Amino acid sequence: MVNSTTEDVSIKENLGYDAVTGIISRRTDAEVKWDEIKRIDIIGTDEISLKKGHKDFVTIVTSLTEGETVILAVPGDRKKETVKKFLKTIPKRLRKTIRGVCSDMYEGFINAAKEVFGKRMKIIADRFHVAKLYRKDFDGLRKKEMRRLKKELSEEEYGKLKGAMRALRKKEEKLSDEEKEVLKRLFGHSPVLELAYDFCKELTDIFEEDISKSEAKRKIRIWKIRVGANGLDCFDNFLKTLKKRNSEIINYFAGRQTSGFAEGLNNKIKVIKRRCYGITNIENLFRRIFLDLKGYSLFAS
Template identity: 30%
Template sequence: MSEFFGIKGKTFQRQYKNNLSEYHSWGQKSHAKDWIIYPENLSESLSLDEVALSDGELYTVLTSKRAKGRKGSIVAIIKGTQSDFVIAHLLKISRRLRMKVNEISLDIAGSMKRIAKTCFPCAAQVIDRFHVQKLALEALQEIRIKHRWEAIEMENNALAKAYGDQILKTEVFENGDSRKQLLARSRYLLYKSREKWTLSQRQRASVLFTHYPDLEKAYWLTDSLRKIYNQHITKSVAMTKLAHWFKNVEEADFTSFSTLRKTIMQHYRDILNYFDKRSTNAAAESFNAKIKNFRMQLRGVKDRTFFLFRLTKLFA
């Protein structure tokens, strides 16, 4: 809409920014590009994550779970992910308030763990389940992609051997996919549990696993890890189930899954903390999605400080 009640859109934007919004009297305006902090929004349970505000520029975002993605969510937004810089600004929050935090959800990144440990020493760190499952899915997809490149190379070699205008006869499986198509189109079904497959995905999976049994084994490893998280079990039971999963990974002997197993073992205690209260970083992911949606509505971020001001008006 180019005009609103007879006022041009751009004119109204300038009026809002310069006169109506209190932007120029905002107390954090001078340093907003580097950091903004709202200590009053601190709660016992927090989420720590990173988000790209504009042009891929990363910011570390600390949010309160108590606010559930609404007003009062933002505790801090700090430029970059460099731990020393983030820590220096989070320590501006009084120690008395920081010591009241008893749980903080985060991903596996070492910098995030260091930030949490230094700034919130009394808080139990909970590795977000979805980051662990994402690594398992990436390990599975790595095996599928390797087979797909092999299929592309097979097709290239067959074409190179074909003579003149001779039409190459392509191998087609019973569901109508060629080998290359089968491996490309199986991407999405491998992300889902068997119960959520459509009829065509069940048919495709049957063909895929018949011709690539290693993919079936890798899918089973991914799905069994997902099921451990989905069960309402105690931490001790989760320890036992993860021990069995580790044994299955060793027997499968996939490089990508062996690396994942080592990663889980490195962060074992914080991953198991999930089973105490089943806390996730879903609030942070939801907040990040809201930031992206807000950015899309504004058609990008031209003035980062003003964008952060408007963001805090909504969520701080």
């Protein structure tokens, strides 16, 4: 696969394309050099698709050390055993420096970290993936209610609800007067949607608060009880995940650590893929990520 950036360098420096790729291969490693890493602090695990249509997923393992994102590995697929195999290669001296592992809700990543590092390791469920789950449940109710209202309301009245989806996804303080009016009209037709909307906001507010793990655990438990007492079943899928991954979700409040650094790197990788017209070789992908993160500081004159 021809890389557009490499091809540009080849033309500008009057070097053959293969010569440029050879230089990259010789000057950069295809895997992490542990002897150059002093500590790890926080590990982030995420996944990215190498092909369109969410195909050929690979795992991206990174660390956040003193505010700097470091690529640790592109171990291949996202199977638990694959991730586990890599985590076992982390030297003992560096394992002692790990303060936590941030992950989305994928069981393969969470279980791999637990099996390698043991019960004492703090596994943190990324709060934005948590929010994605309960908002997805709410969105399911929204779609259901909008279908009902489309059947029951006149065409004129239903037309006045235009823009409701956008308004529901906005923060309350960013709503325009027009959007507030749309929501008022919508909730007049669907009190259950207003109730679920308020519960969503309440849970988000809990995650925004600077509170301890014990206080967060108490507030989330009360939230769950109140959801049940109000007869809301739209959050059932989220509540199942909450029951199963309560510890990992609550661990967020210990240091308010997210895997935002891993997600940010994912955005860089997407740019790299577009720039290179796709990358399917994971060794080359590791090299490109490494160069994007460290290349300038290491090789710029």
